[in-house]
Amino acid sequence: QQQQQQQQQQQAARQQPNRQPPPNRNQQNQQRQPPQQHQPPATPAMAPPTNGGGAASMPPPKDMRPKTEDVTATKGNDFEDYFLKRELLMGIFEAGFERPSPIQEESIPIALAGRDILARAKNGTGKTAAFVIPVLEKADSSKAxxxxxxxxxxxxxxxxxxxxxxxxxKHLGFEVMTSTGGSSLKDDILRLYNTVHLLIGTPGRLLDLAQKGVANMSDCKMICMDEADxxxxPEFQPLIEQLIAFMPADRQILLFSATFPVKVKSxxxxxxxxxxxxxxxxxLTLKGVTQYYAFVEERQKVHCLNTLFAKLQINQSIIFCNSTNRVELLxxxxxxxxxxxxxxxxxxLQQHRNRVFHDFRNGACRNLVSSDLFTRGIDIPSVNVVINxxxxxxxxxxLHRIGRSGRFGRKGVAINFVKSDDIRILRDIEQYYSTQIDEMPMNVADLI
Known part of the structure; x- marks a missing residue:
């Protein structure tokens, strides 16, 4: 009877279709995926821009120009002499600083002692680090x-x-926030709900944040003003005075600029x-910047510029115009x-300006045409020629325009295209700043 039952079971099994184990879900998903689209081959890197004659323009070479004495004539101090935090010293040396420049030697110990400072120094001599280093030393990253x-x-x-x-x-753990009129106010307000130790920006926007109560200035004891002139x-001063009113009474004010008009005294x-x-x-004029002028009628300016591009060894150049319309046309x-x-x-648009500034600074292009927006404090080390x-x-x-060449004591050239009605201003500049602007020689190749 048992044999009969086994035979019946075997016969029933033969009559049933073969059952496969259920497929793995991952395999099912893989089967359902559409075939991969054809990926086009990677596009080759864009050809580097050219700078005349169709020759490829490589990124500007490392700046090996000799430095002038306005950044080398120091007292021989070292950054270690100021007893800075170890982490700050690491950041200073990793950023390529070797020894303090004269403006840094003068201002860092005074700022660390808590004194207000009114500092007048040339463009490109290290003003920014002269106030940033004391700010980073005195601030406390553990305090929110x-x-x-x-x-x-x-x-x-x-x-x-x-x-x-x-x-x-970079080794101190500070939260640094930048806020200017071109950025989103909503994003800035949301950012201030988190910890911010250092606030950098333009006066109108920072005053707006303080008045809205989102930027609490009750612990803000240092304010630094760069390009203070x-x-x-008149546009900014009332805003700054209102902003300072939000700070504690024992605040410290540091003012830095290349020029200090009468309004600074008040x-x-x-x-x-x-x-x-x-x-x-x-x-007042930057050492290391050799200045020339050339009489050029309006219709000859582009031709003259073309000649300079062809004959000068330009690392990078900035060409200034007096209006936004002329900037685009040139x-x-x-x-x-x-x-x-x-x-x-x-x-x-602010986003576009940021991109242009970033790309030019990184050597994506040799020449930049600009309005006076670009004259104040912008540091492009490879710029060795400025053309007005x-x-x-x-x-x-x-003064601020020609300071774009010769940054941090490097030697540079400033060339001015002048018409007959510009001569009076040129002579006034020579007299007021005790400087000399020579007529451009015939052989321009020898200028650099």
């Missing part, structure tokens, strides 16, 4: 509060200063406490001549 503000007149300078803070303070213009008398005055401006002309060229001016396509209308603007 805004402890220092840095005011600058332009968005570009705010971003650059923020980067210096991050580079020098611009910050104390601000000093009203808001500063016996400031320590530093003046490293025996000669940039188009330069591109048509076959030279790589970017342009930047105040009417461009339009001659500036004031001595202060001229």
């Amino acid at each position: 509060a805004i402890q220092a503000m840095i005011l600058v007149p332009t968005r570009e300078l705010a971003l650059q200063t923020s980067q210096v803070c991050k580079d020098l303070g 611009k910050l104390l213009s 601000f000093k008398d009203k808001l500063m406490k016996k400031p320590y005055e530093i003046n490293l401006m025996e000669e 940039a188009k002309k330069i591109t048509e001549l076959g030279y790589s060229c970017f342009y930047i001016h105040a009417k461009m 396509f339009d001659f500036p209308k004031s001595g202060e603007t001229y």
Whole structure:
């Protein structure tokens, strides 16, 4: 009977279809996926821009120009002499700083002692680090509060200063926030709900955040003003005075600039406490910047510029115009001549300006056409030629423009295209700043 039952079971099994084990779910998903789309081959890297004659423009070479004595004539101090935090010293040396420049030697120990400072020094001599280092030393990363503000007149300078803070303070754990009129107010407000130690920006935006109660300044005991002559213009000064009113009474104010007009004195008398005055401006014009002028009629300017591009050994150049419209027109002309060229001016979207500034600084292009937006404190080490396509209308603007070449004591050249009605301003600049602007020689190849 058992044998009969086994035979019946075997017969039933043969009649049933073969059952496969259920497929793995992952396999099912793989089977359902559509076939992979064909991926196009990776596009080759963009050809580097050219700078005349169709020759490929490599990134600017490392700057090996000799430095002038306005950054080398130091007292021989070392950064270690200021008893800075070990982590701060690490950031300073990793950023490539070797020894303090004269403005840093003068200002760092005074700022660390808590004194107000009124400092006048040339462009490109290390002013930014002269106030950033004391800020980073005195602030406490374990304290969740805004402890220092840095005011600058332009968005570009705010971003650059923020980067210096991050580079020098990379081992300190500080939260650095940049806020300017071109950024989203909503995003800035949300950011301030988290910890911020150092706040960098333009006066109008920082005052707005303080008035809204989202930027609490009750623990902010340091305020640094870079390019203070611009910050104390009628446009900004009332905003700054309101902003300082949000700070504690025992605040410390540091003012830095290349020029200090009369308006600075009234601000000093009203808001500063016996400031320590530093003046490293025996000669106002930058040492190391050789200045020339050429009589050029309007219709000849582009031709003259073309000649300079063809004959000068340019690492990077900045060409200044007096209006945003002329900036765009000239940039188009330069591109048509076959030279790589970017342009930047105040009417461009902030995001676009940031991209142009970043790419030019990283060597993506040799030439930049700019309005006076770009004159204050912007540090592009490879720029060795500045051309005033339009001659500036004031001595202060001229000083800041030619300061784009010869950054941090490197040697550079400034070339001015002048018309007959510019000569009076040029002579006034020579006399006021005790400088010399020579007529451009015939053999321009020898200028650099």
